Amino acid sequence: MSDGPSPGRSQGGPAPSGGSEAHEVASVEAKNGPPPVEVSAETFLKMGQQVLAQQPFSVLIDAELLALAPGRCELAVPLAEKVLQQHGFAHGGVVSYAADNALTYAGGTALRVPVVTSEFKINYLRPAVGERLIARAEAVHAGKSQAVCRCDVFVVKDGAEKLCAVAQGTIAALPKKD
């Protein structure tokens, strides 16, 4: 079960998914939680990066959160030797990690509450050979208690991106403790 981030509650225009500029304000329309609090896109991303830094496994494989906005996430994993399999491709488990974690960030920031990944499905499209993986996820629907998200995983080689996997999954709000 992947406990994910809920790094803040924000209001305003959507942050760019490809990066974040200081003082830009991110938002999401969620049906859940207390009234939103304004957080800059830069702060939003930093909060997400702090969560990632607390995951020993994400640190082990040098995962990096490139961008984060409500309902959107971009996460990278460098393709060092240690994350490969016997033919020099990224191990399927690493590709699925990238998809899983990106889905969780997208769903967690869409729901704006503590979440877990309930389930996901992934289709591998081609061997992931290159310098790094980039997983881009977004929430396609956010209800009261769960968000459904999609993710595209790209492999970057010589600066060019190729789609290497696609995923779809459910991120669920943790039940409130009474």
Next chain:
Amino acid sequence: MSDGPSPGRSQGGPAPSGGSEAHEVASVEAKNGPPPVEVSAETFLKMGQQVLAQQPFSVLIDAELLALAPGRCELAVPLAEKVLQQHGFAHGGVVSYAADNALTYAGGTALRVPVVTSEFKINYLRPAVGERLIARAEAVHAGKSQAVCRCDVFVVKDGAEKLCAVAQGTIAALPKKD
């Protein structure tokens, strides 16, 4: 894309899934490949372990192949600090790695040819807290070019196993090069 094992072609009675005794003979009825060659269950497992040892990522997280027979696999990952997330549970990406790799072994040994994981789906059932993960997979159907497999992932705590995730996926034979 998870390149998996196809460690041998064998004939005879099915090997036990919970372990393997020397000189016992493993087999699978596959529609594919050349006439089967006899391989002892012990040799079959060792061949699978050699494949795992060639996967740097599997070595990184200390994955261990506990049992292997045609269409069946049992794979473990010790829950050291490095594979956890921020709440002390096994990271979802590690649970999905275990499922992915076990599915690939089950499908690869059912098809008895070089394979890749095409796709899989996983449902997380409870936080994986304990000493280690054990993923048990089996092929439920093997055709000419692909096998469909299921996997149960258990977390072992104080010697007791609890089911923590279930998965289902497709393992495909690599196309033959002409």
Next chain:
Amino acid sequence: MSDGPSPGRSQGGPAPSGGSEAHEVASVEAKNGPPPVEVSAETFLKMGQQVLAQQPFSVLIDAELLALAPGRCELAVPLAEKVLQQHGFAHGGVVSYAADNALTYAGGTALRVPVVTSEFKINYLRPAVGERLIARAEAVHAGKSQAVCRCDVFVVKDGAEKLCAVAQGTIAALPKKD
């Protein structure tokens, strides 16, 4: 060959999956809902059949509930001309209907509250040619708000069953209205 975990979710004698005998008592240990009420297996099945009879689409394709017990369900669809596709096989949509509905019954009877199907995944294994489909589903885990279930779909031809699809999905309790 789909041996999955079947953690008995019943208290008292579980109802037989191939039929139900009068006065047998069915129940389920759920974390949700009011204290269980004893209902005979026969009554339990009849209640499920009444729900099915209220679904116009299930009536349209002559679906039949063969067995029902907490966390378990067996549902059939006769393979009349009207449910086929252009090659005389059961249409994939009919196979997925059978899986979807069986999963929902298994999850709903495990949770013992009104439910909806959140999601499922299905792998088609072979063309469904024969007299009827039988979908057998069971809950592999039931929590407070959702159950995860698996389903095997068989096609019956000349009295022999062949596995033609396998599915896995999540059944969610409907949120309570305040």
Next chain:
Amino acid sequence: MSDGPSPGRSQGGPAPSGGSEAHEVASVEAKNGPPPVEVSAETFLKMGQQVLAQQPFSVLIDAELLALAPGRCELAVPLAEKVLQQHGFAHGGVVSYAADNALTYAGGTALRVPVVTSEFKINYLRPAVGERLIARAEAVHAGKSQAVCRCDVFVVKDGAEKLCAVAQGTIAALPKKD
């Protein structure tokens, strides 16, 4: 197993996904099959509609192919009483039928060979209440032997579309007979 269409082989500019104008030429870059033959977008759609008309189950529920181009499909199901469940929503099995069939058309036209649906996964987002379902699918990757496709299913009520389900699946080329 859903046998799907491969209604033609074409070359030229992509046909619009929302409709097709006469004499416009559709194409797809596929790695498989014989050299492409030019087919107008209008002819392409008509060929797809003929396949649908040969599926008794699609006829039973009045499914309609609205648009078809290589790797893209738009399919509708009117929400008559007969396709509903007990609460007046479209039955989940009908929503999954629409997704399954649209995925198969998208994959079949991307691969340009006879195909079957291998597997798919669907997440239901909201009850489908309205006048009709529209499923829009597209191939996100087409290799030699299979295509991976995504599908959005909308419910149309009072002229407005709402996303009610999302799906992802694999469409496989039928093995060639020797």
